[in-house]
Amino acid sequence: MCWMRFVKELMWRSSSASLFQEQTFWREAFCSGNVKKKNSPTAMLKVSFFGEAGIDTGALRKEFLTEMVAGIETRFFEGPPHQKSPRYSLTDFDSGLFRTVGEILAVSLAQGGPAPTFFSQWAYSYLCNGQINPTQLDKNTVADSQLRLLIDQVESSTEQSLRGLTDEILNFGFTGAISVQNKEPIVRAITLHAVLRLQPMLEQLKEGLQLYGLHLLIKQYPEICQPLFVLGGDFVMASIHPQLSEKGTSKHQVELDLVNFIQDLLYESEDENKDFAVVVKFNHNCEADFGNHSICYPVVSSCAKTIVLPVKHMKSYSQFRMVLLEAFHLGQEFNNV
Numbered sequence: 065m066c067w068m069r070f071v072k073e074l075m076w077r078s079s080s081a082s083l084f085q086e087q088t089f090w091r092e093a094f095c096s097g098n099v100k101k102k103n104s105p106t107a108m109l110k111v112s113f114f115g116e117a118g119i120d121t122g123a124l125r126k127e128f129l130t131e132m133v134a135g136i137e138t139r140f141f142e143g144p145p146h147q148k149s150p151r152y153s154l155t156d157f158d159s160g161l162f163r164t165v166g167e168i169l170a171v172s173l174a175q176g177g178p179a180p181t182f183f184s185q186w187a188y189s190y191l192c193n194g195q196i197n198p199t200q201l202d203k204n205t206v207a208d209s210q211l212r213l214l215i216d217q218v219e220s221s222t223e224q225s226l227r228g229l230t231d232e233i234l235n236f237g238f239t240g241a242i243s244v245q246n247k248e249p250i251v252r253a254i255t256l257h258a259v260l261r262l263q264p265m266l267e268q269l270k271e272g273l274q275l276y277g278l279h280l281l282i283k284q285y286p287e288i289c290q291p292l293f294v295l296g297g298d299f300v301m302a303s304i305h306p307q308l309s310e311k312g313t314s315k316h317q318v319e320l321d322l323v324n325f326i327q328d329l330l331y332e333s334e335d336e337n338k339d340f341a342v343v344v345k346f347n348h349n350c351e352a353d354f355g356n357h358s359i360c361y362p363v364v365s366s367c368a369k370t371i372v373l374p375v376k377h378m379k380s381y382s383q384f385r386m387v388l389l390e391a392f393h394l395g396q397e398f399n400n401v
Contacts, residue, residue: 129177132168137182140165143207146295147184150265152208162265166272173292174276181295186259188293190266191273192286196259203251206258215251306344315375319346322373325384343370350374361391 140156141148156162169180183191184207186200206212214232221229223244230242238253240246273279282289306323309315323344347353350360363372378384 126176129172133172133178148182149187149207150262162268163272166269167275170275170278179292183293211258325381345372347372348375
């Protein structure tokens with residue numbers, strides 16, 4: 065069982081009725097009230113852009129949802145890439161916008177749009193079970209830039225400068241003595257405050273995710289659905305399309321081994337990447353390209369989104385791992401030595 069089956073299930077639950085949208089920019093579509101609905105939010109989305117001719121057969125819908133999800137990430141979430149939390153905004157909460165955000169994310173998953181793979185682990189866990197585990201939280205969990213700045217100020221403070229932060233520290237629920245000896249519990253109080261205050265936004269987001277029964281699926285199968293919200297090795301592997309040699313040949317088996325090495329490395333390092341498709345090619349005769357050499361590295365084309373692996377230097381996982389990691393460390397350039 066994998067997350068792709070749940071996406072298919074959501075797509076099946078999408079109604080065949082029409083929902084017509086006319087907008088170019090996500091902000092206008094989301095905030096101005098110009099979204100034109102002819103049916104319920106569960107209807108199949110159909111899109112047309114002003115000034116552009118054409119019938120939406122799926123491509124326009126995907127483009128629209130891609131812009132919407134990217135705009136939602138920027139407008140309603142904050143934090144490092146792929147580790148974001150909802151932005152604290154009682155104004156947006158009072159307007160019910162986080163419920164709308166949840167509905168749009170459900171529509172994107174169900175109707176061919178991108179997955180919202182920008183959630184932090186703790187935020188996704190809350191969507192699954194409605195609980196916050198304090199043991200999973202540390203100062204890196206704090207996404208709010210002002211609170212992160214305050215944490216930095218506390219950690220670098222002297223006794224005198226710390227007293228100047230007394231009012232702010234007390235507002236975050238710290239009731240101990242404000243002294244340099246208590247820097248760690250002060251930072252802990254700020255961290256807990258930063259996370260706990262986001263519960264109303266997450267609860268409203270969960271309401272929106274009830275569209276198509278998505279939230280029920282998340283609660284029942286949290287680990288399987290996780291790659292749709294928290295980017296990791298499984299999601300990256302699903303985006304890789306190896307161009308293998310003819311089945312049954314020795315080259316085909318070697319290439320399969322290299323694909324397995326990629327998967328092993330991703331799981332080992334828990335690498336996180338943006339949603340993209342990577343074409344993997346295999347170079348079995350690098351001497352013809354580079355002449356005599358002791359080692360060469362993968363050749364990457366960022367525009368074509370391809371990576372060519374030098375098979376000769378990657379016949380075992382230890383060789384594969386060494387060559388690939390060494391390529392990253394050598395000035396971010398892939399070339400030959």
